[in-house]
Amino acid sequence: MPPWRLLDSEVTYDAAKNLAIDEAILQARIKKVVPPTLRFWRNNPSVIVGHSQRIRAEVNLEVCMKEKIQVVKRFSGGGTVYHDLGNLNYTIVLDFDHPVVRGLDVAESYRILCSGLIKGLEYFGLSPFIDFIPPGNVFVRGKKISGSAQLRRRNVILHHGTLLINSNLEILKKVLTAYDERKKDKSTSVWSPVTRLRDELNRQISIDEVKRALIRGFKESLGINLKKGEITPLENEIASNIYRNKYLRRKES
């Protein structure tokens, strides 16, 4: 199998721009002008709301305004999550009939596409568990450490997920209504106690160290080779358009 492209250069920490880049990679893959891709990225403090959710029901907007936390609605499904630079996001873009996922159900595809992350966590000596109702949530000792969601368009799957490394959990609990006793009834996000890699390993850990473990994990569990690459000019163009048309227009709060 030809190697996948590895996008590791974290060109921006703006949540909306990063989502636009993700979508641009999907579009480029639909046009078949880029190989299957694994990408790592991070966001400045932001709340990312699931595609079919209502922002007001999921986010404490007053806290976000006060703390200057960006609020964005993503294109994939699932619940609402908090990102900051202590959280590492990964994105996989591949064809629907790529050998790794061919013939699999949506829920089953989560298991395979999260397996690299699971393997990476295992290298750290942890025993992660992946749930399947809803799919794509990874737990360590009963607490959620990673979630993921997908968008499928034409015959390409975009799967992206989070990994809490050393995020600020205080803020996380303040911005998500799922944690708010008075507001959580309105939320459709699945509440879960969370944990971070630094808590499970009981030490400081660098983003680079985590990326290396995940890269190794994905290579091994998916049986792929990775070749470091860059975002193509076409993808940058598509991303700019998406950013302008989709995210700038929809300025929430």
Place this chain on the structure above:
Amino acid sequence: MVVEVIMPKLGQTMEKGKIVRWLKKEGEKVERGEPILEIETDKAVLEVEARGSGILKKVLAQEGEVVPVTKVIGYIAKEDEEIPETMIQRAMAELKGVAAPAPAETAQVTEAPSEKKVERRIKASPLARKIAREKGVDLTQVVGTGPGGRITSKDVLDYLARREAAKAAASAPAVAAPKPEVAAAVTGIEEVQAIPISGIRHAIAKKMTYSKTNIPHFYISTEVDMTEAAKMRSDLIPVIEAKAGVRLSFTHLLIKAVAMALKEYPQLNATCDGENIRVSKDVNIGIAVGLEDGLIVPVLKKADTMDLVQIASKAEKLVAKARERKLSEDEFTGGTFTISNLGILDVDSFTAIINPPEVAILAVGKIRDKPAVIDGEIKVRKKMNITLSADHRAVDGVTAARFLGRVKELLEKPYSLLLPP
């Protein structure tokens, strides 16, 4: 021609999807292959493409609604085409819900006025909501069995039981307090790996449990003399191989015989949901295929319109696709009768569980040489046991027996199987 927009079944275990956004409005032009709506299932947002070109004439389900797979949610038609009102009514009735018995608690409950204001609410009883809230359950993931697909507290508890069992079975013991029955299984034999029931197996488990619990099964068995059929088949094998590149199997003969018999006994070619029996005009035969992690039943559509060669050819392709898990939606839905053949596995006879919403299933055993008395002499004949399981709400014993007798007759005098449909 009116084209239906349906909630697609993307994968064997998908049961429902939520409409996230219509990308086209009623009255807008659509092109075949163009995405017309976004749905969400298992946290994946999927774009659904139009199956035909024309105008999106009618939208039956709105954003935020959760719809079971294969239900019609809209219609595309040409500019001057009218969609029959009966078609629309029927589709809307299907969307309104399964005629499942209403549990007592939902009948007494009235929704608090404030809840009605929040438009995209999922239909669930207050008790169900309370439990879901307390246990961190996403109501969009729970299948509702109350009227109109409403989620009852029992539905939430069932969902929780499954989730807990899965978690406890598959993770380290320190994680969650497992339920007593599951704990026993987990602490019993250390070497055995506890596998949560998920994916295909989960879907089968649900279906079969529903079937055995709700359908009053009765069984009729008979022994078929396959000597003539075996002779005919072995003569035909090289001919059909040359003509269609496929090896004629006993299952193919069975499909042909069953399809012919179902035309004569249409009551067995029907679906039943507990309230209504719908006799189907097409004979769509499901062929049970066993895979390592479960059972898949690809469907051979309109088998009554095919001759033996066509059946052999199409069935082979379907089974191969099933083994590679490459079946399209059309190929694993819409069955009206299922055949399960365990003969190759040396099974003499067995009784199969009906595949709802079908009303019958035929279980086929191995062909064995047995002594029989023919014209006063003992001869060796090839005998095969077939057992019909039927839904007593839709079929009675006499009809079932006559149908089975006809299948037997067609197999024992197999040359009718060669006639064009």
